Ligand SMILES: CC(C)[C@H](C(=O)O)[C@@H](O)C(=O)O
């Protein structure tokens with residue numbers, strides 16, 4: 133019987149099942165400092181060990197200051213980082229710590245290290261675990277009690293197999309647009325509940341044309357459409373990335389050849405296998421900017437803040453409240469909205485290609501007066517690569533701050549945050565009230581759109597700067 137990629141990966145991992153529940157084997161467990169302390173406490177209390185420490189990988193990201201990673205002043209943050217160190221030591225789990233050369237946002241280092249592989253199941257106590265689906269892995273976020281269960285058993289209870297949603301992205305992404313524009317347009321189209329309960333598979337020519345970095349951006353935001361996970365079938369681009377140098381956990385030699393033969397079977401046999409389907413044409417897209425307090429509240433940069441009257445009645449109250457919070461008026465052209473802060477980074481857009489896109493815009497330009505711009509690599513490895521390419525100099529010469537790796541201003545769990553009322557162009561994935569700091573106003577954009585806002589001081593169609 134024809135199957136979807138998701139069904140294939142799911143079925144391979146079923147250890148036991150009843151009518152209502154499925155026990156899945158978990159291939160890789162990623163751990164960070166925020167959602168793991170109680171899980172390790174639970175193990176200690178029950179006198180259990182980590183069942184497969186060699187399949188468990190930890191790093192510190194959320195609480196790490198990016199100006200000087202070693203200077204963690206906030207007592208709670210410091211305690212969480214120290215607790216993770218102690219837990220990894222006690223339970224024999226590898227920790228990619230600050231200054232290890234491999235530290236970074238958990239969803240950035242997984243692929244870099246070759247931990248994230250096609251056909252695997254990957255979990256982490258973090259909602260954006262969907263990111264790893266870019267490799268054709270079934271990857272999803274779990275709660276802290278589930279983290280404990282996976283640590284103890286290397287398995288996880290799930291309900292019945294979720295339905296699948298196929299999102300076909302046709303056409304070709306126009307010059308000046310980025311993968312972020314695709315996923316914002318998808319969420320704008322299907323809504324923040326459009327993927328609820330489903331596992332999304334992205335496919336079509338505009339997806340196949342993407343690099344792994346771009347695919348990671350897309351899968352990252354699946355969760356913002358309500359989906360359980362998002363994935364993309366592995367292909368030559370995937371294999372090239374994994375076979376690249378410096379992926380310590382990726383298979384090599386004969387093991388890699390055997391793996392590749394298997395990965396080639398990991399695809400959806402026929403789009404009719406999806407429980408539902410949506411199609412988006414990438415050729416018709418223009419750069420996207422969110423105007424409200426969820427990622428579906430999105431417009432074209434060439435457009436205006438929507439009129440409440442033009443919205444469905446059910447959406448009006450939310451939109452009204454969002455506009456009040458965001459300090460915006462209907463009808464305002466997007467490119468007349470000034471920004472105070474620009475944040476380029478996060479597990480959505482903190483990879484090398486994202487920094488290259490931003491650098492193309494910053495090169496030879498300067499951050500507008502009164503604007504503060506932060507460029508934060510997603511990992512120590514991304515930071516090194518960017519410095520090798522001289523991107524850090526482009527950012528610094530443009531007047532942007534070049535930081536160390538971490539979640540940074542994606543969420544207000546470390547010193548990088550917005551002041552009340554400040555407006556940010558941000559390459560992260562969430563724009564709800566207070567996400568980047570109490571009273572802060574977040575507009576989600578692509579890295580090049582963020583850089584364009586930094587140099588002009590307002591939202592600007594980056595295509596006009598790049599001559600497209
Ligand atoms: C802190 C963590 C649990 C959280 C998540 O699960 O996503 C964070 O990474 C986020 O992006 O909001």
Ligand code: SF4
Nearest residue numbers: 260478479539542543
């Ligand atoms: S970068 Fe943002 S979204 Fe990603 S894990 Fe960190 S806080 Fe969560």
